[in-house]
Amino acid sequence: MSDELQNLRNNIDRLDEEILARLAERARSAQRIGVIKQGNLYRPEREAQVLRRLAAANPGPLPDQAVQRIFREIMSACLALEHPTKVAYLGPAGTFSESAARKHFGGAAALMPTAAIDDVFRAVEAGNADYGVVPVENSTEGAVGGALDLLLANPLKICGEVNLRIHQHLLSKAEGIGAAKRLYSHAQSLAQCHEWLNRNLAHLSRVPVASNAEAARMASEDPESCAIAGEAAAELYGLNVLAANIEDDPNNTTRFVVIGDHDAGPSGEDKTSLVCSSLNRPGAMHALLEPLARHGVDMTKLQSRPARGGLWEYVFYVDIDGHREDANVSAALQELNERAAFVKILGSYPVAAI
Known part of the structure; x- marks a missing residue:
């Protein structure tokens, strides 16, 4: 072994010990905060600010996402010292x-x-x-x-969001798909892989089930079947990946929201979600949206859903940039309340960090 290699390894050992000492110091500080607050330490806005600050300060060579994932785990472990988040x-x-x-x-x-x-x-x-x-x-x-x-x-309330890139895999106990007679999957995944399935497995019977994980479980017990699910399900149920990334759209992403009994405070880069309905009169929809434009609030989503109250009545799900406590957002929401038949703020929360 060369002297240079040994010196590098010694340096890594020294740095690991320094990192461990700093982690212990950080954990003790988190414990002390728990004593002072006497409650749940999880604050979505604080975590988002920490992750953004670290990404901005990252000198490399680790990519920003890797740095954020590492510190997410550190924060998770520190929170669990006082109260494992359920x-x-x-x-x-x-x-x-x-x-x-x-x-x-x-x-x-x-x-x-x-x-x-x-x-x-x-x-x-x-x-x-x-x-x-x-x-x-x-x-x-x-x-x-x-x-x-x-x-x-x-x-x-919505207090956070998660964007997850969805990679669908064809899984089975078998080494190949020649003997497969059935395909288990959630209906959404069947739709996301529709074109690939038509090209490659048009002959297989498609069986919708409650979730992809359930599809993987069923395939693990049925040697004449295969399933569409993710990598985690393949590992959990001991299935072979016969074909990877079979989703039709390579950018296939699902957005999840975090729900709790509170939303989040301002983090500096936030989103507000709300649902509203318009009065039944000409120009009502324009009247709903006009305050957002006038106060410089960017609307990033508008989704209609049938209302439960009557035939051909709808509610509108809206996402806007900014926190409900921001001056321009607050002013726009106040006017929206005055014009709409119904408004419910679903929550303000940090934009997904990674």
């Missing part, structure tokens, strides 16, 4: 919802799988979970209508 998600284990929850809350969070999106809301509202993670829209297939309806009907 997070409900659409299960079972191995779903993309679980991956989104781990991405946002880190590996030290206590994740709680549920059978349905409704159960995620119920777990948080009942206090059995601190937060929940639910999908609200996919870049290919559009809005998750059930989740939007629950946000309207439930008192919980």
Whole structure:
């Protein structure tokens, strides 16, 4: 072994010890904050500010995303010293919802799988979970209508968001697909892989199931089948990846929101979500949107959903840039309240950090 190589390894060992000492010091400071606050240490706006500051200060060679992932795990471990954050998600284990929850809350969070999106809301509202993670829209297939309806009907607030790149894999216990007779998958994933399936597996019977993780579980017990699911499900159920990244859109991304009994304070780069309905008269929709434009508030999403109250009546889900406490956003929302038949602020929260 050369002297240079040995010196480099010695330097790494010394740096590791320094990092460990600093981590212990950081953890003790986090514990002290917990004693002072006497409550949950998780603050979405604070975490977003920390991750953005570290990315801006990053000297390299590690990419910004790697730095943010490392510090997300550090924050997660420090939070768990006082109170492991309990997070409900659409299960079972191995779903993309679980991956989104781990991405946002880190590996030290206590994740709680549920059978349905409704159960995620119920777990948080009942206090059995601190937060929940639910999908609200996919870049290919559009809005998750059930989740939007629950946000309207439930008192919980959006306090964060997660953007997760979705890579769909063809999985099976078999080494090849020649003997496969059935394909299990969630309906959304079947739609996201529609063209690939038509080109390559048009002969297979497609069986929609409750989740991709459930599809993987079923394929693990059925040697004459395959499933569409993610990498986490493949590892969990011991399945072979017969074809990777079979989604039709290579930029296929699902947006998840974090729900809790509070939203977040201003972080400096925020988003506000709301739902509203217009009065039934000419120009009503223009009247709703005009205050946003006049106060310089950028609308990034407008999604209509049928209202439960009557035939051909709709509510509108709107995302805007900025926090509800920002002066221009506050002024626009006040005018919107005066003009709309109904307005509900779903929450203000930091824009997804990574």
